[in-house]
Amino acid sequence: MEDRLSVVRIETNDPAFDRLVNYWLPYQVLASRLWDERAEPARRRHWLRDQLQDVLPFLLLDPTLARRQIALHAGQQFPEGDVLKWWHAAPDGRTGVGQRTRARSASLAALCRCALSRGDRRSFVLDEKIPYLEGPAVPKGSSDIFIAPRASREIGDLYDHCRRAIAYSLARMGEHGLPLIGAGDWNDGVDRAGVQGRGKACGWDFSCMMC
Numbered sequence: 001m002e003d004r005l006s007v008v009r010i011e012t013n014d015p016a017f018d019r020l021v022n023y024w025l026p027y028q029v030l031a032s033r034l035w036d037e038r039a040e041p042a043r044r045r046h047w048l049r050d051q052l053q054d055v056l057p058f059l060l061l062d063p064t065l066a067r068r069q070i071a072l073h074a075g076q077q078f079p080e081g082d083v084l085k086w087w088h089a090a091p092d093g094r095t096g097v098g099q100r101t102r103a104r105s106a107s108l109a110a111l112c113r114c115a116l117s118r119g120d121r122r123s124f125v126l127d128e129k130i131p132y133l134e135g136p137a138v139p140k141g142s143s144d145i146f147i148a149p150r151a152s153r154e155i156g157d158l159y160d161h162c163r164r165a166i167a168y169s170l171a172r173m174g175e176h177g178l179p180l181i182g183a184g185d186w187n188d189g190v191d192r193a194g195v196q197g198r199g200k201a202c203g204w205d206f207s208c209m210m211c
Helices: 015-034 048-054 063-074 106-117 158-170 188-194
Strands: 045-047 082-089 095-104 129-134 145-147 150-157
Touching: 015 048, 045 048, 048 063, 048 082, 063 158, 129 158, 150 158
Parallel strands: none
Antiparallel strands: 045 082, 082 095, 095 145, 129 150
């Protein structure tokens, strides 16, 4: 733990702020957001968008951990390009039950870009093979469906997962040329804004397309 938290250090004129940034915040993300020490693995709920955002600091602190987390979330993607919004892990570690919405995984592509911009290709490999999921699509007129997906025979490298995530967004544009919000993009507080296929994101920045 100390090795992981000592990679990046800040020093200001406020020791309390330094301790918060150098120790408490990274540990809190690990224990409560990524590891979730409060729950058994089979009862733990994984949130795709939230955990992808939470792992951003570890592109610097622990690139290997970040790569594993991104690969885990890429494995929650369907061949069509959409993803599970959240899921429970099965006892054997595979995907159990989860919520399929009209969520996008453009944040996956954004994180891949962030990681590669560091130039550390040894710990973040775009040609890693990751299977897709198979399961019933969201019924017409519904915003989501609760399913137990299965692993697809279709496998793509991480680059292909990113490409499909972007293609999924490009195929869903509003009348003004902006990407549709979909389901829960940005934040669950605007989850209903796109339920009828009319809510739009503010622009093409990938941080506005996270879900």
